[in-house]
Amino acid sequence: MAGLSLRCGDCGALLKSVEEAQEHAELTKHSNFSESTEAVLNLVCTTCGKPCRSKTETDLHTKRTGHADFEDKTMEMAKPIDLEAAPKAPAESGERAGDESGQPEEMVVPEVDSSLLEQLESMGFPTARATRALHYSGNSSIEAAINWVAEHEDDPDIDEMPLVPNEKKTEADKPALTPEEVKMKAQELRERARKKKEEEERRMEREREKERIRIGKELLEAKRIEEENERKRIMALRKAEKEEENRAREKIRQKLEEDKAERRRKLGLPPEEPGTAKPSAAPVEEKKSFVPVKPATKTERMRDCLRSLKQHHKDEDAKVKRAFQTLLTYIGNVAKNPNEEKFRKIRITNPTFQDRVGSLNGGIEFLELCGFEKLEDGEFLLLPRDKVDMAILNSAGSELNSAISNPFFGVL
Structure with a gap:
């Protein structure tokens, strides 16, 4: 077909x-x-x-x-x-050329809606005016035509019949292309489309390259900000460590001053005046004195034990925190159920206990400060019922909570 x-x-x-x-x-x-x-x-x-x-x-x-x-x-x-239509005869082409060059373009009255034209004529509008109004208002409706007349009633050609080119004749006069011309035109159109596609691809590649550069800059900026924040965090951590160390030293100094004042009071000596200058050799003399120093309390020993544990494993924060939480669980179970032996007895050889507490320097020592004792076979830690001291257990729990919640705990 x-x-x-x-x-x-x-x-x-x-x-x-x-x-x-x-x-x-x-x-x-x-x-x-x-x-x-x-x-x-x-x-x-x-x-x-x-x-x-x-x-x-x-x-x-x-x-x-x-x-x-x-x-x-x-x-x-x-x-x-x-x-494959053959081109028209030269004579016919010559006639067309003569028509285009010598004769004016044929003008005809535009086609309008006949029913709308009749309605306008029945309203008293002249045929030419009604035809012009319908043509220029798009043949849409009576209202549009009347509005057009109202807007253009002062035009000098309002009552002249409008003329438009004869589109049918214009279409008929268009010269037919030969098959060769059709092929050449199609080839030209394809070449134009190809060039346009290549240009669009180059433009998209430039856009993608710009996007890659933008993303790279954003990543570099994000990395720089992250490194800056890490540097500030480390500086803040070191500052907090120094402050904690200074507070600890000040506390020790005050404790020594209080002990010294107490010893002077017991010996019946007058209090030392604050403004009295101390000799340079005073620290050496104090070291050589045989005045006994008040021993550290069990709570302080627990704190020192936890600090030692953290310092020996300072590169394993997660492991240290898990050990603290495990110790807190052991102490909490005994405090809540002092009569239950299963909470007061720990198998040292248990793999879980060894992984969480036993293998860490200071883990078993902390439990012994809380009252646990090694049995003769060395396989169990047992806290005898008569040695359960709730005050010590509460102190141990407080120290463990402090070690878990304080990020600067034990960092010296």
Whole structure:
């Protein structure tokens, strides 16, 4: 079956002739066309005779004019596409050239909606004025035509019949292209489309490169900010460590001063005046003195034990924190259930205990400060019921809570 239309492979539009395909290609830059046995739809309005090529056009026409009846003349108007049509005779071409060069373009009265024209004439408008109003208002409605007349009633040509070029003759006068010209035109359109596609790809590549550069800069800036924040955090940590060390030294100094004052009071010596200058050799003399120093309490020994554990494993924060939490669980279970022997007895060889507490320097020592004792076989730690001291257990719990919650605990 012969082809009745040309289909655009890019957008799917159906075109009636090679000339329409060329115009479509120039407007849309599409270049992929093929013959189709499907005819271009031709729906003619039974009221005003306007042809429509698609359902969309009929809907728009109905919306503008109110005309809803259309006659399908698709097959009546369909003509086979002739891609190999021979060029017209030179004489005919000469006549056309003479017409284009010597004769003026044929002008005709535009087609308007006859029913709207009759209504305007019945209202008293002259035929020329009504025709002009309907043509320039788009043949849409009586209201639009009357509004146009009201806006242009002072025009000098308001009562002249409007004339428009004869589009049918213009279309008929268009020269047909030879098959060679059609092929050359198609090749030109394809080449233009290829160049446009390459240009678009280069533009997209430039955009992608700009995006990669932007993302790289953002990553570098984010890394710089992260390193700066880490540096500030380390500086703050060191500052806090120094402050904690200074507080500890000040506390020890005050404790020594209090002990010294207490010893002077017991010996019946007067209090030392604050402004009295101390000799340079005083620290040496104090070291050589045989005055006994008050021994550290069990709570302080527990704190020192936890600090020692953290310092011996300073690069294993997660392991140290898990050990503190495990010790807190042991102490809490005994404090809540002092009569339950299962909470007061720990198997030292248990793999879990060894991994969490036993293998860490100071873990078992802390439990022994809390009252646990090794049995003779060395396999168990046992806290006898009569040696459960709730005050010591509470102190141990407080020290463990402090070690877990204080990020600077034990960092000297």
